[in-house]
Amino acid sequence: MSFQKGSKVWLQDKEYAWVEAEVIDARDKLLVVTTARRTKIMVGPEKLLPRDPDEDLGGVDDMTKLTYLNEPGVLYNLARRYALNEIYTYTGSILIAVNPFTKLPHLYNEHMMEQYKGVRFGELSPHIFAVADASYRAMMDEGRSQSILVSGESGAGKTETTKLIMRYLTYVGGKAAVDDRTVEQQVLESNPLLEAFGNAKTVRNDNSSRFGKFVEIQFDGSGRISGAAIRTYLLERSRVVKITDPERNYHCFYQLCASGKDAEKYNLGHPWSFHYLNQSKTYELDGISNAEEYLKTRRAMDIVGISLDNQEAIFRTLAAILHLGNIEFSPGKEHDSSIIKDSKSNFHLQVAANLFMCDPDLMVVTLCSRSIQTREGNIIKALDCAAAASNRDALAKTVYARLLVENINKSVGQDLDSKIQIGVLDIYGFECFENNR
Ligand SMILES: Nc1ncnc2c1ncn2[C@@H]1O[C@H](COP(=O)(O)OP(=O)(O)OP(=O)(O)O)[C@@H](O)[C@H]1O
Ligand SMILES: [Mg+2]
Numbered sequence: 001m002s003f004q005k006g007s008k009v010w011l012q013d014k015e016y017a018w019v020e021a022e023v024i025d026a027r028d029k030l031l032v033v034t035t036a037r038r039t040k041i042m043v044g045p046e047k048l049l050p051r052d053p054d055e056d057l058g059g060v061d062d063m064t065k066l067t068y069l070n071e072p073g074v075l076y077n078l079a080r081r082y083a084l085n086e087i088y089t090y091t092g093s094i095l096i097a098v099n100p101f102t103k104l105p106h107l108y109n110e111h112m113m114e115q116y117k118g119v120r121f122g123e124l125s126p127h128i129f130a131v132a133d134a135s136y137r138a139m140m141d142e143g144r145s146q147s148i149l150v151s152g153e154s155g156a157g158k159t160e161t162t163k164l165i166m167r168y169l170t171y172v173g174g175k176a177a178v179d180d181r182t183v184e185q186q187v188l189e190s191n192p193l194l195e196a197f198g199n200a201k202t203v204r205n206d207n208s209s210r211f212g213k214f215v216e217i218q219f220d221g222s223g224r225i226s227g228a229a230i231r232t233y234l235l236e237r238s239r240v241v242k243i244t245d246p247e248r249n250y251h252c253f254y255q256l257c258a259s260g261k262d263a264e265k266y267n268l269g270h271p272w273s274f275h276y277l278n279q280s281k282t283y284e285l286d287g288i289s290n291a292e293e294y295l296k297t298r299r300a301m302d303i304v305g306i307s308l309d310n311q312e313a314i315f316r317t318l319a320a321i322l323h324l325g326n327i328e329f330s331p332g333k334e335h336d337s338s339i340i341k342d343s344k345s346n347f348h349l350q351v352a353a354n355l356f357m358c359d360p361d362l363m364v365v366t367l368c369s370r371s372i373q374t375r376e377g378n379i380i381k382a383l384d385c386a387a388a389a390s391n392r393d394a395l396a397k398t399v400y401a402r403l404l405v406e407n408i409n410k411s412v413g414q415d416l417d418s419k420i421q422i423g424v425l426d427i428y429g430f431e432c433f434e435n436n437r
Contacts, residue, residue: 003050005024007022008051008053009021009033009051010048010070011035011047012047021034021051022034031045050070051072051073058081059078059084059086061126062089062122063090088125090122095127095128097152108164112129113172117172119133128165128168129164131165132148132172133168135148135422136223139422145420145423146422147423147425148165148423148425154208155205155208158427159209166215166217167188169225169422170225173219173224173225183226183227183413185303186304189299190228190412193297193300193301194213194230196252197252198210198211200239200249206286211234213230213426214423214426215423216231216421217423219418220418221420228412237397241276242393245282248280248285249277249280250400251293253318254290255291255297258294259291262294266316266351267323274325276325316355317355320355320356321399323349323352324352324395324396325393325396327352328341328342329341329368336382337383337384338384349364366395367391368382368391370383
């Protein structure tokens with residue numbers, strides 16, 4: 001790219017990434033540019049990128065309309081639109097959303113869904129409903145399944161976006177909801193349920209998904225929702241046993257501790273009394289009541305169709321995990337062996353065994369030893385305290401990971417005859433740290 005005197009350019013900048021500038025002298029290999037702050041700088045052309053000379057102050061709603069589709073042009077366009085509360089922008093058929101971090105109910109109400117229904121993509125302002133509608137129309141017109149991929153870094157808004165897509169699809173493909181247990185309702189209520197068990201507060205996001213989620217919404221030939229399947233991937237298991245301030249463990253633990261009678265039934269108290277929760281001093285979320293969330297989770301379970309017996313079993317298992325985490329070990333008589341530390345640990349052991357419905361003595365053996373298979377038969381090897389503790393944690397993680405989705409998938413009705421479906425993938429947001437532990 002060659003620049004001349006008078007060229008409008010973007011100049012690389014340490015603080016702002018890019019700043020607006022104009023070339024005022026271009027005789028040598030080095031160019032002289034002035035920035036908006038009137039500083040004159042001499043730079044090589046590799047530090048510059050061309051800037052649109054007649055940019056529209058409001059920005060463009062589709063970035064393929066930009067004269068130069070370069071990084072500063074894209075960022076600047078998004079920033080200008082964001083300043084005008086336009087959080088959505090297209091790049092061709094891709095929708096870019098910039099998280100508003102504030103509720104925008106007018107943007108997502110029923111009136112809005114009606115507006116976007118059946119309207120050609122690109123005709124109205126960029127919107128997530130337009131993407132959902134385009135995939136629904138394509139599915140109906142071509143008789144072919146569609147998929148929507150939602151990606152972005154942690155906290156970018158993937159899960160919220162996925163929920164909006166699901167809301168729109170259940171709106172256009174649903175029947176008038178007369179009762180609570182329609183497939184649409186089940187699909188929608190699977191969200192709070194999955195979030196209770198798969199989301200946690202992280203440094204980036206109070207409701208960060210610690211798993212990937214693929215939702216398949218199935219339709220019949222007339223475009224009505226006939227079933228759904230939900231798959232989850234790669235749950236972050238380590239969080240169950242290890243957390244650091246100001247993060248939290250999975251929401252469901254705090255919900256259960258705040259559940260009043262149910263908590264009492266399982267010998268639970270405040271989260272600070274449990275090792276798996278008190279490693280971080282953060283127990284509450286801004287503006288959210290754990291007790292109310294517990295009721296929402298229970299309600300979601302009802303709607304999704306998890307029987308009361310199964311609900312009870314799920315929460316009993318959660319409580320058992322918390323008690324399990326409070327079992328500590330001290331060195332045993334033999335070298336490199338371990339025993340249950342004290343009466344407090346023994347109490348938690350008894351409660352955990354009772355909730356898991358297993359024999360406490362067998363549980364002690366399981367925690368404090370390891371069986372190794374050899375050709376001559378099984379050898380039982382004692383574990384030292386540290387190994388017994390990691391054995392305990394491994395058990396907690398495995399049990400937790402198995403609680404989550406099987407139950408939900410079994411319950412939400414799948415339509416095995418469905419030929420067309422829309423898949424929505426809300427894939428895990430990765431954090432970028434200087435040092436990744
Ligand atoms: N369209 C939106 N309108 C209003 N608020 C939003 C919107 N999208 C995101 N948010 C806000 O940002 C928060 C984080 O969004 P979300 O949980 O969807 O991020 P994510 O991309 O799924 O992150 P993670 O990868 O950590 O799961 C939400 O809890 C919500 O407060
Ligand atoms: Mg998420």
